[in-house]
Amino acid sequence: MSDILGRRRFLSSAVLGTTATVVAATTIGAVAPDAIADPKLDVEAGAPDPNFVEGRITGIVGGLLMVTGSDRTINQIHLTKATSVWKLRPTTSDAAKVGDGLYARGVRMPDGTLAADAIWLNIVNLQVHITSIGRSAMHLDHHGDRIVGHVVAGTTAAVYNSTPAVSDLSLLQVGKHAQIIGAWRPDTNEVDIATVYAAA
Amino acid sequence: MAPPDPRAPTTAECSWFCCGAAWGPCGSAGGGACGNCRSASRHCAWPNTSDNCFAITRPDKCGDTLLRRTCGHTFYVKNLCGATEIGVTIADCGPQTDLWCGERSCCSGNCATNRLLDLTPSAYSAIGNLSSGIMPVTIRS
Numbered sequence: 263m264s265d266i267l268g269r270r271r272f273l274s275s276a277v278l279g280t281t282a283t284v285v286a287a288t289t290i291g292a293v294a295p296d297a298i299a300d301p302k303l304d305v306e307a308g309a310p311d312p313n314f315v316e317g318r319i320t321g322i323v324g325g326l327l328m329v330t331g332s333d334r335t336i337n338q339i340h341l342t343k344a345t346s347v348w349k350l351r352p353t354t355s356d357a358a359k360v361g362d363g364l365y366a367r368g369v370r371m372p373d374g375t376l377a378a379d380a381i382w383l384n385i386v387n388l389q390v391h392i393t394s395i396g397r398s399a400m401h402l403d404h405h406g407d408r409i410v411g412h413v414v415a416g417t418t419a420a421v422y423n424s425t426p427a428v429s430d431l432s433l434l435q436v437g438k439h440a441q442i443i444g445a446w447r448p449d450t451n452e453v454d455i456a457t458v459y460a461a462a
Numbered sequence: 463m464a465p466p467d468p469r470a471p472t473t474a475e476c477s478w479f480c481c482g483a484a485w486g487p488c489g490s491a492g493g494g495a496c497g498n499c500r501s502a503s504r505h506c507a508w509p510n511t512s513d514n515c516f517a518i519t520r521p522d523k524c525g526d527t528l529l530r531r532t533c534g535h536t537f538y539v540k541n542l543c544g545a546t547e548i549g550v551t552i553a554d555c556g557p558q559t560d561l562w563c564g565e566r567s568c569c570s571g572n573c574a575t576n577r578l579l580d581l582t583p584s585a586y587s588a589i590g591n592l593s594s595g596i597m598p599v600t601i602r603s
Contacts (some may be wrong), residue, residue: 305588306487306503306504307536307538307551308536310500314485314584316501363485365583384486387478389557407487423564423565424565439548446485446487461561461565
């Protein structure tokens with residue numbers, strides 16, 4: 263419990279802009295989500311998670327994201343120098359754009375805003391079948407919907423049979439199933455592929 | 463093999479899935495097999511929620527004999543390399559275990575085999591990083 267209280271104080275200070283806190287956050291780098299210590303069963307099983315937000319960015323003011331949830335809930339999310347940001351790859355908060363979809367995890371401030379520990383922009387996790395493979399893209403069947411998956415040089419990696427990720431995609435096969443972690447291109451049926459998991 | 467879903471924890475691989483109102487390719491996901499699934503709630507999918515579900519997921523093909531657990535059942539889940547335990551309730555059928563028989567995930571030398579659970583983004587991100595796509599966990603009822 264002391265860890266989460268400390269984390270809450272840290273993020274509160276970061277949102278409030280305490281100089282010493284921001285310097286400290288920059289020095290230690292972003293805190294990965296799996297390093298966050300929550301108290302036991304901080305959220306009741308099956309219940310909505312008050313420290314989690316999903317939706318699309320409808321406005322950005324400085325380090326504050328205005329987010330409209332898919333259920334129309336309105337949220338405001340503070341980004342700090344300690345916020346871990348992912349958009350196809352680990353990146354910085356200026357990668358956030360209006361129209362992006364997101365998932366965010368953080369700490370609720372007294373005013374109802376969320377101080378973000380981590381945000382994932384446009385992230386998708388798709389169970390697909392590969393219908394065709396080209397040099398720079400592959401076509402995917404996602405529960406009957408066609409998805410175009412773009413291969414991003416220097417980023418896209420493949421994990422075959424639990425082995426370490428490699429850039430070689432040559433073992434992917436048309437007709438086989440795969441799992442795609444990628445970044446959606448907003449308002450399209452296209453994604454940029456970060457990692458493809460497949461059986462070789 | 464003793465059926466997983468014991469009072470003592472068992473290990474498995476775990477991924478995440480979206481459900482309920484959603485953006486992007488998740489927009490057509492719907493409320494899942496139980497009708498109430500939400501990405502922002504602490505929900506999960508289990509491969510043996512019904513006969514119809516089991517016929518799709520077929521964990522038995524991977525050698526896993528899973529107990530029947532239906533909508534609303536609570537599991538407690540922990541990252542194999544984490545200290546935080548979360549509670550989740552079944553809200554959907556999945557994952558399709560038989561597509562990934564023998565797959566193994568490890569962290570810090572601790573490994574788990576076969577996909578027996580999917581978590582919503584809310585639940586997964588409470589104990590892991592969504593960008594990892596899959597992680598080893600312990601599961602108990």
